[in-house]
Amino acid sequence: MATNPPTLLLLILDLSPSTWGHRSIIRTAKDKALAAKKKSSAGPAVIDDVIESSLAFIAAFCALNRDNVVVVIGATESEVGVVYPRKGGDGSMNDVVNSRGSERVDRGLMNDYVRLGVAELVKRAAERREQTEKQREQSGEKIIPVEEGVAIASALSLALCIINRFMVASHAGVSALSDATTTYQRRDDEGVLALMGGDTGSGSNAQEPPQRGLLTPRTLIIQSSPDRTSDYNALMNCAFAAHKQNVVIDGCFIPSDRKEDPTSSPYLEQIVHQTSGNTGNGIYLSVPKGPAQVNGALSEVLLSVFLPPIHLRKEMNLPKLNQVDFRARCFETGECIDIGKVCNQCLSIFKERPRERCWTCGAKVRLKANGGSAKRMKVDT
Known part of the structure; x- marks a missing residue:
């Protein structure tokens, strides 16, 4: 029996085409200048770096316990979606949830499906933005810039819904509101299928209390885009709901090298702070600029900071949120205000x-x- 309790991880990735497009341009220009001096890249991270580091993190996370479950959610400016597991075929939600042991997930298949899901989501977002701008130009309307930021609030809402789905199934189909616990249990002979409400063939014993396993939910948000001010209320509601159900939220912000871009995410700091009390240990980190984001360094950051299980975090020297900016911000401009x-x-x-x-x-x-x-x-x- 594993010493670490199994965990349900909801990984949310910022896949904004606008954000990563700008960073790719900056990175290409800087890499050319450094290559001329025979020096390696000094960042900033591009989307390929984030995907590579995320896959390394997922592989390490799954290696901690054979019963760990991972769901990857992608978020753009206008759309969110589950990029892994995919619908239907090999590597679907049923395959990921129902399989056990070393046969749970084929790592090569998982990597391919994550990349495919990310590519599809980014392509749809880019095409939608291009189509919207084209329609505005043809209609003769004044082109209004698309709101900056990414739909993190929608992605977090989706993550909580997936967690709730597991919770309802663990209660044999009874509403999760009937019990505030966030530990999801199963028996040895049921596998994770019981968590999804499937028929395990256990007969009359299907309703007996599970004897093995505690599936603890947690969410990791990897964000690179500026905060979207209009999402503040939705984000805070998600944070309060997560805190009530003891769902730990971790946040990792990856800043760019541009002076005009933010170096941190005040909104992400606040929602992580909501799960940094006695019932959880949410961790927030703004990755340093430069070499810390490239050449495998980002993978080291994710593994050393966000990989440790929740029950071990109090024993480790991990980043702590000592100062959180709780000042009110204008929902239109994002400015900090005293009177509004x-x-x-x-x-x-x-x-x-x-x-x-x-x-x-x-x-x-x-x-x-x-x-x-x-x-x-x-x-x-």
Whole structure:
């Protein structure tokens, strides 16, 4: 029997074509200059580096315990999706969940499917962005820049839904709300199939309490794009839900070398902080710029910081969130503000009152007198 309890890992990858496209241009220019001096690359990381490091991390994670389960979710500006396991055929969700031991997943097949899923998601996102810009040009409308950032909130919501699916199955189909525990159990003769609510052929014993295994959920978010201000409320709701169910969230931010780009993610810091209390040990790390992101160094960072099991983290010298920026930020500009306007429909915060509609929920803004000449922001429902 393994000494480490099995873990369900939801790995969320930032696959924004815009973000990685810009970094690829920077990397190519820098590599040419360094090659002329016979020096190796000094970063920043490109999407291939992240995929290679993520696959190395997944392989090490699965080696910790034969019952560990991995689901990889990709996120772009406009779409999120499960890139592994794939639907249907070899390497599908049923194959990953139902198999056991060394036969659980073919590593070569997993690597190929992760790369294929990433390529498909990135291609769809790039084509959608190109089509949107083309339609705006043909219609004669003023081209409005696509909002920066990636749909991390949607990806985290999807991850929590998948975790909840495991939870419901572990309760023999009963709603997960009937029990707040986040340890999912199974018997020796059932495999992980029981977690998905499959028929194990156990007969009358199917409803008996499981005797083996604790499947503990955790999520690792690898982000490179700037925070999307309009997703703040959704992210915080996901963080509160994860904290309530003791789902640990880890965050890894990979900054670029451009001065105008952020060096950290305040939103990611905050949601990790929500699971850094007595019920969990969420870890946040902003990877250093330069050589720490290339030539295998990123793999070392992921393995040394985020691989250790949750129950061992308190015994290790891992990065800690000593200072978290909790200042309010304008949902339109992302600026830190001391005084702002709040939409009473969706509670979004703005530095200046929106002119016509709430930038987040689209509710129409109107002014209502409040004690004489004083006015406050109102929205029509």
